[in-house]
Amino acid sequence: MKRLLLSLPLMALLAACAAEEPQSVTESEVGSSTIEQPVQPVIPEPQKEEYSMTPATLSIPKLDLEAPIKKFGLDKEGNMELPDNGKDVAWFEPGFQPGEKGNAVLAGHVDDEKKAAVFFELKKLEPGDEIHLQDENGATLTFVVREKVAYQKDDAPLRTIFGPSEKRMLNLITCTGYFDREIDNYVERLVVFTELVEENKGS
Template identity: 75%
Template sequence: MKRLLYSIPLMALLAACAAEEPQTLPESNVQSSTVERPVEPVMPESLKGEEVNKLTPAFLSIPKLGIEAPIKQFGLDSKGNMELPQNGKDVAWFEPGFQPGEKGSAVLAGHVDDEKKPAVFFELKKLEPGDQVVLQDGQGKTFTFEVREKVAYEKDDAPLRKIFGPSDKRMLNLITCTGYFDHDIHNYVERLVIYTELIDES
């Protein structure tokens, strides 16, 4: 079972949401986060002896938003940030954390803008409880998740344990930037998190 790399200081786990500083984009809800504080080391309970149907995500579909995007595996950079794709079309799975299907919080992140144009998670704010998110692996197996909650956090107040940590439910949490872009800190001021729960496997 995957576990978060709590041995690494997660000083800024949620990375920047824009591929470069935006100039003319309208105010967006999607952001990549920089959380400039460590999280308390907490190790989730092992699932030894429990049969778990897991999935290595390769493709993301969000029917309501018309999103169809490839998923790539990412970890942490040298500063403790969650790494993100260099382009605006791919979605990052935090591979050192939980795997979709496990009890715990698997995490996907994506950019809100890319070179002055909307990126893959630009419209993520439009999701509401009851909407569905579908993951598919390389062999065609699919997991369907349902949105439970949508929360925008101040940049420095995102609850890392809730977003990335253990849970008795099989969660998938989607992260991006939101709010306005602060040119003084070169970052968005808020982080948008969509909390979803596994409802179907096929």
């Protein structure tokens, strides 16, 4: 399977730093794919928060999408591990938990060989669309899309995407733009910024 990854040097990214809001950047037309996370980021201290969860399932009603979420950490090279298939969604488990203050991150492939993968239609999301997460006990968190931005491959604002925040953010990432055969990768990265708006406890 062809891996289309975004290399993000996350060295010390999750250290204590001022929270940043998503920056408005001109969005270009998009496709999608996945991401890779890099070198030995500083992991946030564990926090017990009312809203945080270990996600098991992602649901996006607008896209008629439901997919399993798997925990992924860092590989031996310090990059984010990713699913070896086009169906699973990767949660960067060493980072922030969905629902806690900070930027939790999910990543998914845009294609699996020549087939559409889990985040193939991520580009269709617009502000106001809902994202639902559910844990293994049935508790759910609801996030709403605030912004959708396409960044050049090497210009993604790492603190904005992965770093601390006073808001409870969930950011979905994939590749986009056209596929450059010279670099064997997509030229842009699509980030869908979402914010927690509702919390429901399972029965």
